[in-house]
Amino acid sequence: MNILVTGGMGYIGSHTCLALYKAGFTPIIYDNLSNSSIKVLEQLKIIANHTFEFVEGDINDRDKLEATLNDYNIKAVFHFASLKAVGESTEQPLRYYDNNVSGTVTLLTAMQKSAVKQIIFSSSATVYGDPQYLPIDEKHPITATNPYGWTKVMVEQILNDWCLANEQNLAIALRYFNPAGAHPSGLLGESPTGIPNNLMPYISQTAVGQREFVNIFGNDYDTQDGTGVRDYIHIMDLAEGHVAAFSTHQKDSGSLVYNLGTGKGYTVLEIITAFSSSANVEINYKFAPRRAGDIASNFANASLAQEKLGWKAKLNIKAMTDDTWRWQSKYPNGLED
Known part of the structure; x- marks a missing residue:
């Protein structure tokens, strides 16, 4: 099964491509390289002994998205393409809403035209705002304390409405906490351009x-x-969580949410x-x-993911x-x- 991975050259996306390939799926990477390197492709090839297909494109380019979905016979989308710096989002809110929210609407519009009905969304624990209680479970009220967080809240609502409008659609929002670590080979890790935000x-x-x-x-x-204080989760555990969510629910429909963290x-x-x-x-x-x-x-309280997906963070x-x-x-x- 071919899966489009938007932002697949980035930190989380690239590690998830490896997990998808290991699980028997074929990831097709779609990325504008705004905060990643083309050299990631070579690292992926060395690690997996496989050449991953790559399309250079922007999330707001609907024509290119439609062409990619159709040309590669895409069946599902893993959506990582996002601006992600909390501090920067308070300084450049319109840029964040344009990329993260408008970009997702553009992606969903292209998916709808191409009859692609399944999406796994890279959400965030920022949708819980300032916690009312700890550990945070999925029933915690949704809010945000910064524009980046609000973009995640808004996209989750959009995905929920998208599923309500078509009972065949599946959207899984994975609310993860603080990704950390690198591939154990040392060949792939977080490589931000400029000053790191994490x-x-x-x-x-x-x-x-x-x-x-x-x-x-x-x-x-x-x-x-x-x-x-933050809940840091190893990038390999996080990547496995994405695969577990899709593998568990790929024959289902509706809007679902899971926390991915260590607790x-x-x-x-x-x-x-x-x-x-x-x-x-x-x-x-x-x-x-x-x-x-x-x-x-x-x-996090990530017990729901353990119960429903059989997933639990293993790495300390x-x-x-x-x-x-x-x-x-x-x-x-x-x-x-």
Whole structure:
């Protein structure tokens, strides 16, 4: 079965392509390379011993989407193409709504015209806003604290309405927490362009000497050491979660949601300590003011995914920091060496 993977050259998309291929599916990658490297294709080929099909295109290009869906006889879409920086979204909200929300509407319109009725959506725990209780389950009220989060809320609503309008449609929104780690081979990992927006690549770039210190945004939160608490999930576990969701529900219809997380939260300082151990280097850090839209603590109740999908995160924080360091030390400048 051919599956279109939008944003498939990115961090989560590329690892999910490997998981899909391993499970017997044929991923077709669709990406505009705005925050990824064409060199990802070669890394995927080395790891999987398979040449993945790639179409360079934008999520807002409906004609190219329709052509790709038809040319490759696509049966389902895994939708990762998204702008994803919380801080940047507060500075450039229209850009985020255009790409994340309008782009998804364009994709769904192309899918509808091409009779593609199944989509797995890369949602986020940001749809829970400032948690009313912890751990967060799927019944937690939906809101957001920043434009990036609101784009995820809006797309989930759009997918729900899309399914209500056609009882044959299937949309699965996977609300995941904080992806981290890298492929255990060290050949594939998170390689953001410019300054990283996620904690783990910022720490790893500091450990390898690219950056002088890690900025910790806020040390006055109501947490055990004053720094933010997040639920970090290994990228390999996350990729397997996507495959489990689709494999379980590919003959079903309707709008479904699942949390994908470990259920355990770590502070920023705990992650820095774990990474220091993996890299065997001291990692310098400085405290900075809180970022707009950030929250104190966020971690998952992922029991529904375990019950319905038979999926549970297996890899711990040491595996995340070990694998990230293996990737970063092999490719200090990402894939742009």
